[in-house]
Amino acid sequence: MRHCVAALVLTGFRITMAGAATPDLAPIQSGLDYHSFANIEQFRVTHLELDLRVDPFFKTLRGMVGLKIKRLDPNATELILDTRDLNVSDVTIKAQDVLGATAKSETTWVSRPFHFQKKDPILGSALVIELPPSQKTTLFVRIDYETSPTAPALQWVGASQTAGKHTGFFFTQNEPIGARSWIPLQDTPQVRVTYTATIHTSADVLAVMSAKNDPNAKRNGIYTFDMPEAIPSYLIALAVGDFQFKATGPRTGVYAEKSVLKAAAKEFADTESMIETSEKLFGPYRWDRYDILVLPPSYPVGGMENPRLSFITPTVIAGDKSLVSVIAHELAHSWSGNLVSNATWRDLWLNEGFTDYLESRIINAVYGEKREMMERVLGLRALKDNLATLKPADQVLAIDLRDRDPDEVFSDVPYEKGRLFLTYLDAKFGRERFDAFLRSYFDHFAFKSITTEQFVGYLQENLLDRYPGIVTPIQVTAWVSGPGIPQDAVLPTSTEFAPVDQARVDWLGGPAVAVLLEQHARAPEHVADGGLGSNMRLLAHAQCGNRPQLVPAGHPQPIPTQLCSTGAISGNDRTP
Numbered sequence: 001m002r003h004c005v006a007a008l009v010l011t012g013f014r015i016t017m018a019g020a021a022t023p024d025l026a027p028i029q030s031g032l033d034y035h036s037f038a039n040i041e042q043f044r045v046t047h048l049e050l051d052l053r054v055d056p057f058f059k060t061l062r063g064m065v066g067l068k069i070k071r072l073d074p075n076a077t078e079l080i081l082d083t084r085d086l087n088v089s090d091v092t093i094k095a096q097d098v099l100g101a102t103a104k105s106e107t108t109w110v111s112r113p114f115h116f117q118k119k120d121p122i123l124g125s126a127l128v129i130e131l132p133p134s135q136k137t138t139l140f141v142r143i144d145y146e147t148s149p150t151a152p153a154l155q156w157v158g159a160s161q162t163a164g165k166h167t168g169f170f171f172t173q174n175e176p177i178g179a180r181s182w183i184p185l186q187d188t189p190q191v192r193v194t195y196t197a198t199i200h201t202s203a204d205v206l207a208v209m210s211a212k213n214d215p216n217a218k219r220n221g222i223y224t225f226d227m228p229e230a231i232p233s234y235l236i237a238l239a240v241g242d243f244q245f246k247a248t249g250p251r252t253g254v255y256a257e258k259s260v261l262k263a264a265a266k267e268f269a270d271t272e273s274m275i276e277t278s279e280k281l282f283g284p285y286r287w288d289r290y291d292i293l294v295l296p297p298s299y300p301v302g303g304m305e306n307p308r309l310s311f312i313t314p315t316v317i318a319g320d321k322s323l324v325s326v327i328a329h330e331l332a333h334s335w336s337g338n339l340v341s342n343a344t345w346r347d348l349w350l351n352e353g354f355t356d357y358l359e360s361r362i363i364n365a366v367y368g369e370k371r372e373m374m375e376r377v378l379g380l381r382a383l384k385d386n387l388a389t390l391k392p393a394d395q396v397l398a399i400d401l402r403d404r405d406p407d408e409v410f411s412d413v414p415y416e417k418g419r420l421f422l423t424y425l426d427a428k429f430g431r432e433r434f435d436a437f438l439r440s441y442f443d444h445f446a447f448k449s450i451t452t453e454q455f456v457g458y459l460q461e462n463l464l465d466r467y468p469g470i471v472t473p474i475q476v477t478a479w480v481s482g483p484g485i486p487q488d489a490v491l492p493t494s495t496e497f498a499p500v501d502q503a504r505v506d507w508l509g510g511p512a513v514a515v516l517l518e519q520h521a522r523a524p525e526h527v528a529d530g531g532l533g534s535n536m537r538l539l540a541h542a543q544c545g546n547r548p549q550l551v552p553a554g555h556p557q558p559i560p561t562q563l564c565s566t567g568a569i570s571g572n573d574r575t576p
């Protein structure tokens, strides 16, 4: 995921919990998900069947989910699921799963007792379903339910907040633990499920999901989906709106509102070549299609790597592809994150650090080394700024999130420090060895969710031990468990910013700004707000966006194009 800090502040969405973590001196249990109630050692959900009606008037989803469950413990008598503010009306299981039942029909369902445990402010409420002990290894549970209008993962966008301004827009944002607010399930990334879904909407809108989407789907208010690859719950995604589809390649395309469709398709025209590049570097793309859904301007994050269908903010449509690193990032998640996922939120750096590193490699291959270095330098700058605000315990890659909202893991550390760690390994072992390692890593852990400790073990076996004397386990520990940036980090450098800075200084001291100063002094009422500073930014943005009518008449001093790059980068979705 790419966060959009400014939007987070503006919308108040996904605000992290206030208050410091409760000190917990017990050792962290690797692989134990402290953010799920689910008893996954006794039952594992393997497949979901959703049938939901999207009701924008009441801001709810209403319907049912069928869960195909593998029973691991024949004596277990409680199935515990994660929920948040769900109104459950009935829980049933297939008759064949009830002791003494004789019904053979697969459509016979028997109600089971259930109750909610006391609500936790961060984790929601555990739904406890009572079951008889059974030797059968598979059971089917059906839950009829309705979501709450305040479900944190469900975002209801009014028509006025969309690009077209005539039809509302609905979308989900699950990561990290929002899925439980619209589906009762085992909401932990270490449980992977396939799913099918039938989504009911009004007939004038289209529904899409992180699943097989039919670009030619008939717009009739009933949409069916199949997700054949097993994914963690945070990657289940649904969006409904008045959008249309435009192909950008044989297996790529864009869904967007009509008014932005053409610009989006043009902006993201390189997606197919990004996939081809990625496949050469990291192995085959295993998700069939890669489409992009352009969200409304009010979308609170920069991008979300929902498999087969990345959700992207429209603010990256700059007109010059200057912000398509977000696409490279979300596409890279098709390997790091979606194919090999973090087992718990403590292990998020395995998703995001790998993805930032892969993103750099894609940018390098498609747009060249200069651009890669510029973006990495900006990333490093953001990391240093962020580290200055974090306590040492939160500067480590695998941080302790116990008793905390898992949202707190989304600092620059898992992203940028993770990228630096992989860059370090790349430099130490050499590109050829490291690329072979990466490919084997993705193959070995494909469609699995792993812990930091599993990665370190694999690294030890396949790089450190295979090529001894290059990197020690102590150095790896310093990266994974130590604060700050290790001294032997390989830091990016770029000379590209010097002329940009000089051009900015020259321009600010030049005649165009002098005229602005003069105009400002003469007619301050023409400055909307924010004074001269905002007026100057407006001018720069105007010329970069080829809208010279906003430049003061008679003083058309061109702004150097490098300045435009600076302006564009300052609009990056991880920069306020």
Ligand SMILES: [Zn+2]
Pocket: 001, 002, 305, 329, 333, 351, 352, 355
């Ligand atoms: Zn990401």
